[in-house]
Amino acid sequence: MNLYSYIETFGCQMNERDSEIMAQLIGDAYSPTRSLSKADVVVVNTCSIREKAEQKAFSMLGRLRKLKKKNPSMVIAVAGCVAQQEGRNIRKRMPHVDIVIGPQNLYRLPELIADVKRDNETKVKTDISPEFVIPPFLPSIKAGHPFKRFVTIMQGCNNFCTYCVVPYTRGREISRDPADIIDEITHLVQNGIREVTLIGQNVNSYGLDRKNATFPDLLRAVAGITGIERIRFTTSHPKDLSEDLMRCFAEIDALCSHIHLPVQAGSNSVLKRMNRKYTLESYLDKISKLKTFCPDIVITTDIIVGFPGETDEDFDQTMQLLETVRYHGAYSFKYSDRPQAPSCDFSDKVPEDVKSARLHLLQSRQEEITVERHNEFIGRTMPLVVEGRSKSSDGRWCGRTDTNHIVNFTGADTLQPGRTVQVVIEEACLNSLRGRLKKH
Numbered sequence: 001m002n003l004y005s006y007i008e009t010f011g012c013q014m015n016e017r018d019s020e021i022m023a024q025l026i027g028d029a030y031s032p033t034r035s036l037s038k039a040d041v042v043v044v045n046t047c048s049i050r051e052k053a054e055q056k057a058f059s060m061l062g063r064l065r066k067l068k069k070k071n072p073s074m075v076i077a078v079a080g081c082v083a084q085q086e087g088r089n090i091r092k093r094m095p096h097v098d099i100v101i102g103p104q105n106l107y108r109l110p111e112l113i114a115d116v117k118r119d120n121e122t123k124v125k126t127d128i129s130p131e132f133v134i135p136p137f138l139p140s141i142k143a144g145h146p147f148k149r150f151v152t153i154m155q156g157c158n159n160f161c162t163y164c165v166v167p168y169t170r171g172r173e174i175s176r177d178p179a180d181i182i183d184e185i186t187h188l189v190q191n192g193i194r195e196v197t198l199i200g201q202n203v204n205s206y207g208l209d210r211k212n213a214t215f216p217d218l219l220r221a222v223a224g225i226t227g228i229e230r231i232r233f234t235t236s237h238p239k240d241l242s243e244d245l246m247r248c249f250a251e252i253d254a255l256c257s258h259i260h261l262p263v264q265a266g267s268n269s270v271l272k273r274m275n276r277k278y279t280l281e282s283y284l285d286k287i288s289k290l291k292t293f294c295p296d297i298v299i300t301t302d303i304i305v306g307f308p309g310e311t312d313e314d315f316d317q318t319m320q321l322l323e324t325v326r327y328h329g330a331y332s333f334k335y336s337d338r339p340q341a342p343s344c345d346f347s348d349k350v351p352e353d354v355k356s357a358r359l360h361l362l363q364s365r366q367e368e369i370t371v372e373r374h375n376e377f378i379g380r381t382m383p384l385v386v387e388g389r390s391k392s393s394d395g396r397w398c399g400r401t402d403t404n405h406i407v408n409f410t411g412a413d414t415l416q417p418g419r420t421v422q423v424v425i426e427e428a429c430l431n432s433l434r435g436r437l438k439k440h
């Protein structure tokens, strides 16, 4: 009899990669399905960074209650940061949950499913150990994207931003053995993968917990793998953007000209209360220096508006920052208390309507800047990797530039996804560019 698994992922790329790992770990016993009613095992991989993602995960768990009633042998697992934070308490709200598994324990999923089936009782694995070693793991080639992949290089975070729970849910920074990372990427490249994104909560502090590696050294080693064409990484902390890393953008051809560098706020007093460990001036200095190594680098960011104590003046400084840096894009959010984050206890909470008004102002201005930045590409010929047909039904193709822009383009009847083509940019929209294939 065939058995099936359904894995739903909320939140970041780290979670996406963790879900792929879990799918692979149970893949021999459970084939993936996208039909919940058919599933014998359901994993809800949660994220606690934003309130919305957490609510969505709980709402899905609520819906699973009915299915479990119909099919009591269905095993329901909650993974990720919410699982880590809530532990056994999840059962109070969701008594139909069978497994609660934190990020450091995901490799134990097959054993926990077997334990639940044998003992018919809830299993909770949320221990975090500073001695934890991310095991070597060769990704499946059959499942997953045909030419690009995420590769986890580290887990956890040591930064303790006051609004964030990651250091508590994922533990302190643990960098993978560089030899394991190189083996994994070599395996991927030998099987047709040409682009990798190195992921972690704070990738540019990779290696600070080891003696034999730094992040720039790792980038150089990855670039040395025959067949690798594009390397990306995310997410970076501004305080760990070293000159050696900046130099990599000038020296490593395969390193894409894009950096996501979350600033969070443009006011030093807010940055201090956030415990971001940099000032606006040092952040801007780093951006200037980075541009001396890579003048065309595309910079995107994250911004939180309405952090406790944020005044109109503080917010104006964030608006001014948009004008100074002219980011190509920004993910912006209203501050919300995350359970157990230190900022929950901060006074001077900003009223909801003020946060909404500030977010609206910030997003409107950033959208204008994004379109202005996109307009700068018009007339340029850009190499891009074909991803497939465009989502619109107008027969266009879709590809991605090394600056991480999506381009929808015309000019070809057939194209192979993964192929690099040259496209002339003709039009700029908010979320993408439009162009036509350059004929040789």
Ligand code: SF4
Pocket: 157, 158, 159, 160, 161, 164, 165, 166, 167, 201, 202, 237
């Ligand atoms: S750097 Fe700050 S926001 Fe990012 S994961 Fe670490 S504590 Fe959270």
